[in-house]
Amino acid sequence: MLRLSREIRVEWGHCDPARIVYNPNFYDWMEGGLLALLSVAGFDLATMIAKDVDFRGTPLVRGDASFMAPARVGDLIVHHVEVSRWGGKSFDLSHRFTLGETTLLEGSQTRVWGRANPDNPASLAAVPVPDAVKAALSEDKVIRLTLHQETQV
Numbered sequence: 001m002l003r004l005s006r007e008i009r010v011e012w013g014h015c016d017p018a019r020i021v022y023n024p025n026f027y028d029w030m031e032g033g034l035l036a037l038l039s040v041a042g043f044d045l046a047t048m049i050a051k052d053v054d055f056r057g058t059p060l061v062r063g064d065a066s067f068m069a070p071a072r073v074g075d076l077i078v079h080h081v082e083v084s085r086w087g088g089k090s091f092d093l094s095h096r097f098t099l100g101e102t103t104l105l106e107g108s109q110t111r112v113w114g115r116a117n118p119d120n121p122a123s124l125a126a127v128p129v130p131d132a133v134k135a136a137l138s139e140d141k142v143i144r145l146t147l148h149q150e151t152q153v
């Protein structure tokens, strides 16, 4: 599968009064990780939605997460994401967040390929995941997205 690892710098605003990352931020990062995975595979969701008014993206239908160790302000953590199962209209993602050798969180999600329901365009319908998306996300490849260092000019 196409495996994406992306660095995330924990900022002050990600943390709660206990001075550890507040849990909804991990869900936000899981969302961003899927967008990044699709984007590096050649499928930019914002562009796809702009071009196809009935496309609704990749709605979440199931998810779980095990929080194993906390992250703190300043930490450079890494989010690893890949598809772990292809269904027909659905697919599973595996998420792992690490700080050095330490695993912070392991999660799994089920997504569907979403379109407007033809019988009621205000509601959603799952449709088969396009073959081109399956092929691109199934490539045996690793992509690392690192944060850029600031340089003085």
Ligand SMILES: CC(C)(COP(=O)(O)OP(=O)(O)OC[C@H]1O[C@@H](n2cnc3c(N)ncnc32)[C@H](O)[C@@H]1OP(=O)(O)O)[C@@H](O)C(=O)NCCC(=O)NCCSC(=O)c1ccc(O)cc1
Residues within 6 Å of the ligand: 045, 056, 057, 058, 059, 060, 061, 062, 086, 087, 088, 089, 090, 091, 110, 111, 112, 114, 124, 125, 126, 127
């Ligand atoms: C998505 C739905 C329209 C799917 O309904 P249907 O069109 O009738 O599809 P089906 O019930 O046949 O299910 C389709 C597939 O999904 C699977 N599925 C559906 N629900 C589940 C759950 N709960 N668990 C596991 N698998 C599921 C189902 O097994 C089918 O799998 P395949 O065999 O691989 O095809 C409906 O379940 C729904 O409206 N759910 C609510 C979704 C929602 O509100 N999610 C949270 C907000 S959206 C969101 O977060 C988002 C993120 C990113 C985006 O780009 C877009 C949206």
